[in-house]
Amino acid sequence: MDNENMNNQEQENTLTPEEKVQKDIGEKIADAAEPIQDEIDEANGVVNAESEETEGSEESEENGGQSGLDESWSDEAWEEAGVEEVKPEPVKVTMKRSNLILSLIASLLVGALLCFAGMQIPAAIKNRPEGSTVATVSGEKITDLDVKYYIYAEASNYANKNNISQSDLATYDWDQEVDGTKLSDTIREKAVNDAIDEVLTIKKGEANGVKLDDATKSQITSQVSNLQATYGEDGLTLRARTMGISSAKQYSKMYEKVMTTQSVQEDIEKNPSKYYPENTDDLKDYKQDNKASVKHILIKASGTDENALNEAKDKAQAVLDRLNNGEDFDTVMKDANEDSGEPDTGYTFGEGEMDEAFEKASFELGLGEVSGLVKSTYGYHIIKRVPGMYELQAYWRAQDAKNIKINKGKLAKLSVKDVMADVVAASEELQSQQSSSESSGSSSSSK
DSSP: OHHHHHHHHHHHHHSOHHHHHHHHHHHHHHHHHGGGHHHHHHHTTOOOOOOOOOOOOBOOGGGTSOBSSOTTOOHHHHHHTTOOOOOOOOOOOOOOHHHHHHHHHHHHHHHHHHHHHHHHHHHHHHHSOSSOEEEEETTEEEEHHHHHHHHHHHHHHHHHHTTOOGGGTTTSOTTSEETTEEHHHHHHHHHHHHHHHHHHHHHHHHHTTOOOOHHHHHHHHHHHHHHHHHHHHHHHHHHHHTTTOOSHHHHHHHHHHHHHHHHHHHHHHHOGGGTSOSSGGGGGGGOOSSEEEEEEEEEEOSOSSHHHHHHHHHHHHHHHHHHHTTOOHHHHHHHHOOOTTOOTTOEEEETTSSOHHHHHHHHHSOTTOEEEEEEETTEEEEEEEEOOHHHHHHHHHHHTGGGEEEOHHHHHTOOHHHHHHHHHHHHHHHHHHHHHHHHHHHHHHHO
16 A cells, blocks of 8 residues: 555656646545535436556667657548547436536536636646757756757867867768767767756755755846846847757756856865765776766976976876875875866866876776876876766766656757757857947948
């Protein structure tokens, strides 16, 4: 019985606001009509009969949950498939005056409840999330509009890495095969995982008492309001579209998510023991190939000539010798590092965010490994890869796998090309508007 109650509760939690209202209406109608149901049934000639159900094959949720028969087929399509419409024989119904009165009373009750629902549904619709659900994390929905932002981010990283110009993003072949897999499939998979990781991070933060304070929420609201006042809602939406965000409302939502994630990341750096497993070796299996957290020791070159480079290299080698002789990396880093901006926890980054040589060396290291000398445009580096945010998120994803659902059918419908084409179109429209505005300003000033 407990299991049945739990299943009912789970079903209740999955209902949309509108569905909950409709469910409540149905229950209230049934309660109102129950005292006179026998009379209504008699008046309408209700006959109880057993019905045979034909079991239809359904695809799994992973395939988008679509049934074998499409109810949206046109009449012509059904006819072509050889399926004839079966029309029921008309039933003559007679009703006594008393039953008619009872039926009218029931109808009035239904009308009153529907009137009540009419006042409630608009509020439910207003509060409904935008977009269609692509994934859930412990019941929290991730929509196709959320995932589009992450598709934009992943596709942009790929474009930066492969020197694809902004103007070519709309026409680029995102469906080509790269390393035996469709590029668009890879980008979509990374994008939905990025969205899941962000939700997991926020949930872990909430569990540890981290959430946006009122001042930060007020700041976000104020900034969005200022943008809308300056550019109008259409203008803000246009600017949001240049980042793969579909609307001003979605922009506000993503803004708050990013700010919350940053707050959690700061807390992770300050209080790692609240988030990391007791044995950080557990994270070694979750090393990311294109994202990393590293600490490094930089020895700058005083110039680009051979003598300056050799001098920096010799100095860096002496530091590496200290490490090879067993000195602690953090101690040597504090003593010899010439990167004055490096935090104690190092750097966390993805593809295209750092110097190419530095990035490549970082991604190739295992967790806890220390590199040899790595030459970049800044000088020579000695890099140590450490467990960081990305490994932690992948670890959480594996731990919470049973609570994470992805609708692969809906995910597959998201077109990388369409997302990037809209980004380009919005960017070009915005640039055109700004050019026209500048031209008008110049004309006015010349007068």
